[in-house]
Amino acid sequence: MADGIAVVSPVCPAPLLTVDRVQLGHGSGGKMSAALLRECFLPHLGNPVLARLADGAVVATGAGELAISTDTFVVSPLEFPGGDIGALAVHGTLNDVAMMGARPLCLTAGFVLEEGLPIERLERIVRSMGASARAAGVPVVTGDTKVVERGKADGLYINTTGIGLLDGDFRPGPERARSGDAVLVSGPLGRHGIAIMAVREGIAFESPVESDTACLVPLVEALRTAVGPEVRVLRDPTRGGLASALNEIAAASRVGIELDEGATPVPAEVAGACEMLGLDPLYVANEGVLVAIVPAGRASSALEALRAHPLGAAAAVAGRVVAAHPGLVVLRTRLGGSRVVDLLPGDQLPRIC
Amino acid sequence: MADGIAVVSPVCPAPLLTVDRVQLGHGSGGKMSAALLRECFLPHLGNPVLARLADGAVVATGAGELAISTDTFVVSPLEFPGGDIGALAVHGTLNDVAMMGARPLCLTAGFVLEEGLPIERLERIVRSMGASARAAGVPVVTGDTKVVERGKADGLYINTTGIGLLDGDFRPGPERARSGDAVLVSGPLGRHGIAIMAVREGIAFESPVESDTACLVPLVEALRTAVGPEVRVLRDPTRGGLASALNEIAAASRVGIELDEGATPVPAEVAGACEMLGLDPLYVANEGVLVAIVPAGRASSALEALRAHPLGAAAAVAGRVVAAHPGLVVLRTRLGGSRVVDLLPGDQLPRIC
Numbered sequence: 001m002a003d004g005i006a007v008v009s010p011v012c013p014a015p016l017l018t019v020d021r022v023q024l025g026h027g028s029g030g031k032m033s034a035a036l037l038r039e040c041f042l043p044h045l046g047n048p049v050l051a052r053l054a055d056g057a058v059v060a061t062g063a064g065e066l067a068i069s070t071d072t073f074v075v076s077p078l079e080f081p082g083g084d085i086g087a088l089a090v091h092g093t094l095n096d097v098a099m100m101g102a103r104p105l106c107l108t109a110g111f112v113l114e115e116g117l118p119i120e121r122l123e124r125i126v127r128s129m130g131a132s133a134r135a136a137g138v139p140v141v142t143g144d145t146k147v148v149e150r151g152k153a154d155g156l157y158i159n160t161t162g163i164g165l166l167d168g169d170f171r172p173g174p175e176r177a178r179s180g181d182a183v184l185v186s187g188p189l190g191r192h193g194i195a196i197m198a199v200r201e202g203i204a205f206e207s208p209v210e211s212d213t214a215c216l217v218p219l220v221e222a223l224r225t226a227v228g229p230e231v232r233v234l235r236d237p238t239r240g241g242l243a244s245a246l247n248e249i250a251a252a253s254r255v256g257i258e259l260d261e262g263a264t265p266v267p268a269e270v271a272g273a274c275e276m277l278g279l280d281p282l283y284v285a286n287e288g289v290l291v292a293i294v295p296a297g298r299a300s301s302a303l304e305a306l307r308a309h310p311l312g313a314a315a316a317v318a319g320r321v322v323a324a325h326p327g328l329v330v331l332r333t334r335l336g337g338s339r340v341v342d343l344l345p346g347d348q349l350p351r352i353c
Numbered sequence: 354m355a356d357g358i359a360v361v362s363p364v365c366p367a368p369l370l371t372v373d374r375v376q377l378g379h380g381s382g383g384k385m386s387a388a389l390l391r392e393c394f395l396p397h398l399g400n401p402v403l404a405r406l407a408d409g410a411v412v413a414t415g416a417g418e419l420a421i422s423t424d425t426f427v428v429s430p431l432e433f434p435g436g437d438i439g440a441l442a443v444h445g446t447l448n449d450v451a452m453m454g455a456r457p458l459c460l461t462a463g464f465v466l467e468e469g470l471p472i473e474r475l476e477r478i479v480r481s482m483g484a485s486a487r488a489a490g491v492p493v494v495t496g497d498t499k500v501v502e503r504g505k506a507d508g509l510y511i512n513t514t515g516i517g518l519l520d521g522d523f524r525p526g527p528e529r530a531r532s533g534d535a536v537l538v539s540g541p542l543g544r545h546g547i548a549i550m551a552v553r554e555g556i557a558f559e560s561p562v563e564s565d566t567a568c569l570v571p572l573v574e575a576l577r578t579a580v581g582p583e584v585r586v587l588r589d590p591t592r593g594g595l596a597s598a599l600n601e602i603a604a605a606s607r608v609g610i611e612l613d614e615g616a617t618p619v620p621a622e623v624a625g626a627c628e629m630l631g632l633d634p635l636y637v638a639n640e641g642v643l644v645a646i647v648p649a650g651r652a653s654s655a656l657e658a659l660r661a662h663p664l665g666a667a668a669a670v671a672g673r674v675v676a677a678h679p680g681l682v683v684l685r686t687r688l689g690g691s692r693v694v695d696l697l698p699g700d701q702l703p704r705i706c
Contacts (some may be wrong), residue, residue, distance in 0.1 A: 140400070
């Protein structure tokens with residue numbers, strides 16, 4: 001798989017890199033990120049594996065194939081309702097490995113600590129990280145700690161790299177969606193982003209929204225058992241939300257995607273918060289939701305498998321893959337209209353993960 | 354190898370974690386780092402692999418053994434004579450994988466960018482990273498980019514994680530030194546740390562000192578061919594310098610180490626700079642030097658193999674492993690005296706890598 005993969009731009013068209021300094025939007029996962037990646041990173045680091053631009057890499061070792069993913073977490077605040085940077089750093093990377101169809105084997109952890117960080121706080125976060133890793137059954141096998149002066153970080157940043165084993169022909173990939181496929185969403189959207197924004201903006205809800213941060217490996221295993229290699233695409237819609245994830249899939253597979261507003265699970269409290277904050281829930285980050293694209297004929301098996309697990313209790317068929325408008329995601333609204341759900345240029349919510 | 358490894362403390366005795374906030378010294382690789390690791394990280398993330406406290410982990414996959422190492426680079430300044438953070442991030446992690454006796458297979462890269470970083474500078478660093486990876490023949494297969502606000506980083510930080518394949522019985526490890534072994538050093542000491550300090554302190558030397566940042570894989574391959582599984586220990590003496598590396602080996606192997614001052618290769622310009630700056634060259638970081646411990650009878654073969662490569666042209670037998678004073682490193686001075694070369698409590702040179 002590592003050889004002969006064509007370079008697939010996740011965004012088409014995308015702006016050129018027209019600024020001369022890094023801006024917050026370059027970290028958004030949107031068009032600015034794509035431009036930075038394409039113009040500043042790929043020309044120098046490029047190789048067929050990296051150029052695939054997925055959330056991870058498949059590397060053949062001669063004795064099997066490894067799935068590898070790396071992610072640095074810079075979420076602010078460090079602790080939030082439903083989780084913290086430690087749990088997020090474990091779940092986020094395990095989920096990326098799982099979305100490639102691999103079974104996670106181990107994690108590494110690299111910490112950048114800011115001078116002055118209370119050690120009690122650090123320990124609380126490391127404890128949460130350990131608990132998340134143990135719950136997932138995946139050990140943190142090696143780590144590194146650096147300390148920088150006050151004002152050179154924001155408490156702490158954590159990089160985690162995950163390594164998994166690919167096995168057999170269960171190989172979901174963003175380029176595999178086909179016209180006629182069903183688009184499934186495993187759970188309620190927008191909870192992570194709204195939980196973070198509520199803390200950051202000091203907003204109190206009647207029923208507080210908690211981050212959905214969770215390990216999605218059990219849902220992937222359920223789909224592997226129920227549907228097997230016919231699972232075409234798996235994706236966790238984190239930074240940039242469902243809209244960005246579907247745009248990347250539409251571009252990589254050169255298909256259109258239609259989303260039904262009425263079938264897309266947005267909890268009332270998330271919808272309310274989004275209205276108050278001027279956000280579109282389709283772009284808000286999730287950390288415990290997956291998108292699965294399967295042939296229409298396997299949609300009910302997939303749905304049943306997802307719903308059998310607590311994390312997937314609210315799973316729904318939210319849309320379909322179409323041959324029309326390749327590269328575009330279109331939302332069919334409750335009122336019968338439709339609108340294009342484009343990739344955002346920059347950041348709706350910075351430092352969400 | 355992953356199972357049943359006893360927890361070996363690299364420092365004995367080491368201070369308890371007596372402060373309540375993170376200090377720069379916690380990132381030093383010295384006693385404070387060890388205390389933080391032992392008291393804040395290991396109780397929560399602990400498992401037999403992590404507890405081994407080496408610079409990387411060996412993970413059995415059923416289809417072979419992987420060597421994995423992760424490192425976050427926070428060096429200041431980002432560019433310095435002889436290198437930059439990009440080259441360092443490639444060499445540092447490849448070297449850690451190589452020191453485990455593995456052949457590096459691939460790298461991941463995670464970037465934290467500070468808002469306002471000139472894109473031209475970023476591109477120069479990424480280009481250097483790509484050139485270093487290509488020169489080593491090891492691809493960067495996946496990456497991640499995050500952006501934080503101005504004043505929440507220092508230009509950029511880079512995490513690299515390296516994965517290598519272990520093959521056969523070439524398994525150097527810090528616990529394998531035995532009384533009677535020879536301690537070899539592959540090249541001149543202290544150049545990286547002094548190059549960084551010179552820029553930081555605005556010191557101009559008559560002959561400028563350049564960082565020695567380099568990929569040590571060819572030296573390891575030379576030793577693998579010439580000496581094979583009898584290579585007991587390999588270590589690149591980075592943060593904390595030769596003194597810290599030898600202390601960790603002495604503790605892990607429960608042996609003493611004697612170093613001959615006259616045989617330890619410290620270039621005149623490094624010695625001069627150290628005198629001016631009040632530093633001990635034995636504690637100054639190297640990024641292109643390795644320590645190899647081999648049975649005395651194999652020392653000349655090892656030396657010949659190292660010297661055959663330009664990076665090892667100045668290789669020397671710098672000392673020996675002894676049964677006396679287990680856990681201690683002792684320097685035999687040129688004047689015939691001796692002094693204990695202890696692990697430093699905190700940092701001599703912060704943010705050197």
